[in-house]
Amino acid sequence: xxxxxxxxxxxxxKPVRWAADTVAMLREGARLRLDYSARxxxxxxxxxxxxxxxxxxRDAVEHVLRGLGAYAGEVMVRESGAEWWAAGGDHWIRxxxxxxxxxxxxxxxxxxxxxxxxxxCRDAATGVPQR
Numbered sequence: 263x264x265x266x267x268x269x270x271x272x273x274x275x276k277p278v279r280w281a282a283d284t285v286a287m288l289r290e291g292a293r294l295r296l297d298y299s300a301r302x303x304x305x306x307x308x309x310x311x312x313x314x315x316x317x318x319x320r321d322a323v324e325h326v327l328r329g330l331g332a333y334a335g336e337v338m339v340r341e342s343g344a345e346w347w348a349a350g351g352d353h354w355i356r357x358x359x360x361x362x363x364x365x366x367x368x369x370x371x372x373x374x375x376x377x378x379x380x381x382x383c384r385d386a387a388t389g390v391p392q393r
Contacts (some may be wrong), residue, residue, distance in 0.1 A: 270346070271347075277353045277366075283329060285298075285333060287329070298336055307372060307379055307380050310330060314374075320373065327372075331366030334383060335365040338365060341387050355386065359389060363386050365379060368382045
């Protein structure tokens with residue numbers, strides 16, 4: 263039997279690792295348990311909002327935002343049958359209907375108060391046009 267990890271496209275390798283590292287870090291450091299469900303993205307959006315309220319420089323939180331965006335991307339993959347795509351160092355999610363979504367950039371938008379990983383996942387899963 264082949265595992266899910268072995269059958270994934272090469273573009274998934276980095277974001278899957280970023281997501282797993284972030285999940286482990288939050289479990290140990292913040293005692294936040296993320297289970298790769300769409301519902302868990304409520305917690306992720308609130309976490310990013312809390313970080314934003316503390317107002318650290320964006321450069322200081324870029325690594326965390328990348329990991330949280332990758333986590334949201336993994337939720338999208340699992341919820342909608344999407345897959346990771348990569349080009350030029352950027353990573354996107356391609357949903358079965360052919361649309362491309364950028365959860366890492368959406369995490370950055372969340373930090374700026376202009377995005378939501380929960381809504382991005384919902385829109386990707388339900389076929390809502392991109393914002």
